[in-house]
Amino acid sequence: xxxxxxxxxxxxxxxxxxxxxxxxxxxxxxxxxxxxxxxxxxxxxxxxxxxxxxxxxxxxxxxxxxxxxxxxxxxxxxxxxxxxxxxxxxxxxxxxxxxxxxxxxxxxxxxxxxxxxxxxxxxxxxxxxxxxxxxxxxxxxxxxxxxxxxxxxxxxxxxxxxxxxxxxxxxxxxxxxxxxxxxxxxxxxxxxxxxxxxxxxxxxxxxxxxxxxxxx
Amino acid sequence: xxxxxxxxxxxxxxxxxxxxxxxxxxxxxxxxxxxxxxxxxxxxxxxxxxxxxxxxxxxxxxxxxxxxxxxxxxxxxxxxxxxxxxxxxxxxxxxxxxxxxxxxxxxxxxxxxxxxxxxxxxxxxxxxxxxxxxxxxxxxxxxxxxxxxxxxxxxxxxxxxxxxxxxxxxxxxxxxxxxxxxxxxxxxxxxxx
Numbered sequence: 501x502x503x504x505x506x507x508x509x510x511x512x513x514x515x516x517x518x519x520x521x522x523x524x525x526x527x528x529x530x531x532x533x534x535x536x537x538x539x540x541x542x543x544x545x546x547x548x549x550x551x552x553x554x555x556x557x558x559x560x561x562x563x564x565x566x567x568x569x570x571x572x573x574x575x576x577x578x579x580x581x582x583x584x585x586x587x588x589x590x591x592x593x594x595x596x597x598x599x600x601x602x603x604x605x606x607x608x609x610x611x612x613x614x615x616x617x618x619x620x621x622x623x624x625x626x627x628x629x630x631x632x633x634x635x636x637x638x639x640x641x642x643x644x645x646x647x648x649x650x651x652x653x654x655x656x657x658x659x660x661x662x663x664x665x666x667x668x669x670x671x672x673x674x675x676x677x678x679x680x681x682x683x684x685x686x687x688x689x690x691x692x693x694x695x696x697x698x699x700x701x702x703x704x705x706x707x708x709x710x711x712x713x714x715x716x
Numbered sequence: 717x718x719x720x721x722x723x724x725x726x727x728x729x730x731x732x733x734x735x736x737x738x739x740x741x742x743x744x745x746x747x748x749x750x751x752x753x754x755x756x757x758x759x760x761x762x763x764x765x766x767x768x769x770x771x772x773x774x775x776x777x778x779x780x781x782x783x784x785x786x787x788x789x790x791x792x793x794x795x796x797x798x799x800x801x802x803x804x805x806x807x808x809x810x811x812x813x814x815x816x817x818x819x820x821x822x823x824x825x826x827x828x829x830x831x832x833x834x835x836x837x838x839x840x841x842x843x844x845x846x847x848x849x850x851x852x853x854x855x856x857x858x859x860x861x862x863x864x865x866x867x868x869x870x871x872x873x874x875x876x877x878x879x880x881x882x883x884x885x886x887x888x889x890x891x892x893x894x895x896x897x898x899x900x901x902x903x904x905x906x907x908x909x
Contacts, residue, residue, distance in 0.1 A: 529887055532747065533831045537740035577799060584792040591791070607838045610791050614831040616744060682902060683738050687895030694888035702883055 510633050518640030524617045525648035526697055531617040534608050535649060536686035542665050545653030546646070547601050548608065551590045553642025555612050556621060558586040560638035563626040570627075579622040580613070587612045617645060655689050656680045722852040725845070729856030732907050735832045736864035737898040742832030746865060747890055756869035757862070758819050762805070764858025766827050767836055769801045770794075771854035774837035775847055794837045802828045832861060867897060 524530045534552070538544045562582050563570075570578050591609050595602045602609070612618065621641055626634040657663060660680030662670045679685050735741045742763070749759045777793050806824045809817045817824075827833065836857050840850045871893055880889060 529747070530744075532743040533740050536743060577796075580795055580799065581792060584795050588788060588791050592788070607835055607842070610838055611741075611831045611835055613791060613795055614829045614834050616829055619829060679899070683740065684895045684898040684902060686740065687891050687898055691888050691891030691895060694891065695884055698883040698885075698888060 510636050514633060514636045515640035515643075518637060518642070519644040519647060522641075523644040523648060524641055525645060526693065530620060531615045531645065532690075533611065534615065535652060536683075536690060538605055538608050539649055539652040539656055539686060539689075540660065540681040541604075541657045542650065542653045543601070544604050545649035547594070548605060549642070549646025549649045551594065551605075551609060552612055552615060552618070552645055553639065554590055555583060555586045556618050556638045556642045556645075557635055558589075559583045559618055559622055560626040560634040561631050562586075563622045564629060564631040564634040567627045575627065576619075576623070579619060579627075583618055583622070584613050617641060651693055652686070652689050655692075656685055660685060720849070722849065725849055725852045726856035726859075727907075729853050730860035730863065731901070732904045734860040734864055734901050735835070735857050736861060737894070737901045738905075739835070741835040742830050742861060745826065745830055746868065746894070747887065750865055750868040750890075751872055753866065753869045753873055756865040758816075760858070760862030760865045762824060763827055763830060763832065763861050764855070766798070766802055766805055767833055767854045767858045767861075768851065769805065770798045770833055770837055771840060771850050772847075773797045773801060774840065775845075775850045778841050790841070794834060798833050798837070799828050832857065864897070868894065871897075 518524065522528060525532070525535050531552075534548055538548045559579070559582050563579060566578075587610060590612065594605070594609060621638060625637055629637070654664065657665075658669060659677045660682075662668060662674040662676050677685075680689065729735065733739055736743065736746050745759060745763070750756050774794055774797065777797060778790065781787055781790055781793065802825065806817070809824070836854055840853050843853075845853055868890075872890065875889065875893070884892070
């Protein structure tokens with residue numbers, strides 16, 4: 501158990517990894533369904549992000565606490581039941597807070613159960629780490645997911661209805677691009693963000709190659 | 717067409733509110749296994765089969781839960797049923813049709829986390845469909861899923877040969893394609909009641 505001590509330390513990286521370098525949406529392309537479906541406004545995006553983060557943290561904690569108790573053979577089934585329990589809680593909480601929001605998000609709150617990010621985290625991370633570390637990492641992943649939802653939500657709401665969080669941005673002359681809040685807009689905007697990231701990455705690689713050549 | 721008629725329910729699920737392109741359900745397999753036409757068809761058929769089974773099971777479970785006032789257990793029991801339905805399909809397929817089982821390979825167990833299946837079970841509950849309507853709905857949803865997957869796979873097979881800028885290769889291009897497909901399906905939107 502000598503090597504365990506080192507792995508247990510929680511650094512800023514435990515949190516930041518999920519936000520940027522291993523961003524679940526932009527880098528790992530996980531959990532695409534809610535990303536595309538509920539990002540037609542910023543408010544929906546935030547609500548979905550917070551709900552998913554809550555489930556992620558809750559299930560990570562419980563899985564991590566029970567990691568020595570759960571038998572290997574039935575672990576996936578156990579994880580799914582744990583996740584479904586937290587999703588049911590979130591479902592009722594959102595219903596209690598705001599019925600409008602609940603109707604706007606529709607079935608996608610309950611569909612958090614089948615969000616691959618959460619099951620993936622439970623299997624790959626929470627079942628192997630201490631509760632505290634699993635929570636920090638879950639928080640990072642949740643933040644990364646929320647960030648991605650916001651990236652999509654803000655662009656789509658801005659172009660699709662000319663508003664941001666319900667406030668008008670472009671004034672009354674602006675003709676909204678309705679397609680942006682309709683399903684195709686989701687695909688286009690996410691595709692656009694991925695293009696942007698690919699472009700940035702390629703540019704960075706090119707400058708690195710150039711610098712390396714200059715150094716010689 | 718009457719909104720409750722079986723034909724309408726079928727067409728609604730398959731085309732007007734296509735599960736993949738209009739409701740964003742099952743995007744992961746849609747992007748993941750649409751690179752080849754052949755695998756796309758097999759995956760689509762497997763999903764359709766699981767949809768039919770889990771739709772029937774969900775209908776039965778829901779009527780039991782409602783009669784005992786246990787609606788809060790709905791989500792947990794649905795997901796448990798879907799997981800076991802997938803297992804059941806896998807086992808029976810292995811026994812009766814090993815060739816098909818081998819063709820589908822890894823895709824079968826992955827169907828459990830396909831949100832189109834859970835979505836179908838939840839939607840049919842919210843819409844309060846009776847047994848026959850549920851079956852029609854699940855068949856429609858399955859057909860729609862196959863349609864989307866096959867269309868996408870056909871496009872991507874052609875794209876393999878096309879010359880595209882290096883930054884748009886992979887997921888970005890697939891998403892743009894999906895957007896255009898979805899745009900095409902928007903044309904049916906007016907048909908919805």
